[in-house]
Amino acid sequence: MDTLHYLQSRKALARLQAQHPLLKIDCCYNPYVGCAGGCVYCPSSRLSKTGVRTNMLHLLSRELDATTHKLHIGIGTSCEPYCGAEKKFNLTRHALDIIMKRRMPLQIFTKSELVLRDISMLRDYSQSGLLAVSISICTMDKKLSQTLEPGTPDPQSRIDLLVALKRQGIFAGVVLSPIIPAITDSREQMKEVVERVKKAEGDYILPAILCMAHPAMKSFFMNFLHLHFPKVEHRLFALYERNIMPPEPYIRRINDLLAEINSAMAIPMHIPLEPGICSISPCIDIRHELPLNM
Numbered sequence: 001m002d003t004l005h006y007l008q009s010r011k012a013l014a015r016l017q018a019q020h021p022l023l024k025i026d027c028c029y030n031p032y033v034g035c036a037g038g039c040v041y042c043p044s045s046r047l048s049k050t051g052v053r054t055n056m057l058h059l060l061s062r063e064l065d066a067t068t069h070k071l072h073i074g075i076g077t078s079c080e081p082y083c084g085a086e087k088k089f090n091l092t093r094h095a096l097d098i099i100m101k102r103r104m105p106l107q108i109f110t111k112s113e114l115v116l117r118d119i120s121m122l123r124d125y126s127q128s129g130l131l132a133v134s135i136s137i138c139t140m141d142k143k144l145s146q147t148l149e150p151g152t153p154d155p156q157s158r159i160d161l162l163v164a165l166k167r168q169g170i171f172a173g174v175v176l177s178p179i180i181p182a183i184t185d186s187r188e189q190m191k192e193v194v195e196r197v198k199k200a201e202g203d204y205i206l207p208a209i210l211c212m213a214h215p216a217m218k219s220f221f222m223n224f225l226h227l228h229f230p231k232v233e234h235r236l237f238a239l240y241e242r243n244i245m246p247p248e249p250y251i252r253r254i255n256d257l258l259a260e261i262n263s264a265m266a267i268p269m270h271i272p273l274e275p276g277i278c279s280i281s282p283c284i285d286i287r288h289e290l291p292l293n294m
């Protein structure tokens, strides 16, 4: 990893304007900045510096003590919470402790098997129904994953991680993200992910189409397409020319396709952290409306 910068944050929790309809979180905790994962679709991989927000735990305790609401907290929404720096700084592990003591609903997003280090804490909390651990997978194709996500564990390792979490009784599933038009959106590719989650006895799948909310990200991604996927660059450019998401007919087509793929397997496409409030449409984008807090 590059030189790590020590940063001070003004707040530990970045609040959403309203609860995220897909993820069911009200706020995000991201103690690290920048990521060595190198995912071509992720703003965190394009930051020129990597950093650690050293005052986050103190702020988190203070903010949670000051709130009178039950906050649904997402950890790792904008940067891998179990990145290399976590081994030294433990800002995710200690945050779990702070959040769990206050009995707040919690969802962790990761691709890293370092999450297994905290397995005993997660197992206990999962039994209370307040925890979901989401593993991100955009394709099961190892070669394609290496091109799109060069610094991350391969897709099979992530399925193995899901299996390991499930064996420990942890409520866990997969964020099928990002679904990249013309690259990871074929019936065969999405079906393979859904089948692997089913076999691993994952509790849910949350599908999310690629969102290009950041202009710098968009320009980087288009250059990447030009180099690696020249045959589809025009198609993607057309889909994202006017908006950060593809037009409605594309989204509808993916939703229908996923519904058809999942019809026999019936994996929930929501997170039932609180029964009765989880009626959602699949395939809104995970990053849309999430503050990046960088």
Ligand code: SF4
Pocket (backbone or CB within 6 Å): 035, 036, 037, 038, 039, 042, 043, 044, 045, 078, 079, 080, 111, 149, 152
């Ligand atoms: S591992 Fe996660 S945070 Fe890191 S670059 Fe990839 S998507 Fe971004």
